Amino acid sequence: MKICDLTQMYSSQGGGVRSYLLAKRAYIREHTSHQHLLIVPGSRTEQIEGGRCQMWTVRGPLVNQTSRYRWMLDLPALLRILYLERPDVVESGDPYHAALVSRNWANRRGSKFYMFYHSHFPDALLRTVLKFAGPWARSVTEQLAADYLRHLATGGHGVFVGSRHLTQVLGAWGVPRLIHLPLGVDTTCFHTVTEERKRELRRKLNLPEDVRVVLYVGRFSPDKDTTLLLRCWQRMQEMAEKKWVGVMVGDGQMKPMVETFTRTHDCLRMVPFLKESKELAEWYQAADLLIHPGRWETFGLVLLEAQACGLPVVAFRGGAMEEQAYDVSQWAKERSSDSLAEAVCRRMERETGAEKDQLRTFIERKFSWQQTFARQMAEYEA
Incomplete structure (x- = not known):
């Protein structure tokens, strides 16, 4: 079987969707006889990896001047790749125009089409609409989004959803064929360390050994609530009775604002995006607490990575991330x-x-990539 994943939500500089796709390719390569085809946006249309696990890029512009993401606008090129490779299963990692085109292609050819609901896209629409149109447009925007998602899903074989919270939301909208499929984490990379090793990492990373270290990992952008996080750091300086250090690991369109803010606050530092998972794991292992300011998350892989390293998490109640904590x-x-x-x-x-050991045990029991992809392959093969 040839399985195709395509998405616009892919960046070589990391992100949850990229982590999912790389883990999926590794699982297919190591545990199945299937082939895998990955199609993502790029600066030109070309095949950049061959063999059993192929990778193609489709030409598209950057979303904006500071973005690491691109639009997949060359739809004729996308169709040429699909006709050339003829996958048996197509999974779209976002609900936008490429998903509609690939769904129609799959239906014409007799291939299976799935969608993975990585991002609650009505929230993104609402942030833009409410900025210009005001609160009255909320119900109209949500209704249009619900109608579109129902239309897209009706022509497919299923919609994978990482959280039960969003499964219930989409179900209330009438979106059919919902499949709850929690994501996972690589516990061979993200794991607990001894107190002695933690002290070594503090010295290596130039972190003080005698204060609390609060860590943020993620993109610096409006959809990740970066401005709220900066206000939170400011309030913590006023509230906290003991000394602490805040570390922001990441990149994104709001990086200049983050750089300016951290330069003017001695208790904060910014660490550029870390492409290597082992390097990122060391920051989790050296810290005491993970902070997550996001109010729009559909899952939150960083929560799994942090807890696998024995790091407790603080975020907002009432969202999909509660299921991962x-x-x-x-x-x-x-x-x-x-x-x-x-x-x-x-x-x-x-x-x-x-709680370090309890946190790791919780993650190992409920959130392994092996469980995720074994269930997904069974769905594809049914």
């Missing part, structure tokens, strides 16, 4: 920078590292 009792109840800062400060006061 071992303990949400100390999470912020109000979606504001003040509430998040208070929650982080409370957690810093009580953090002892005693």
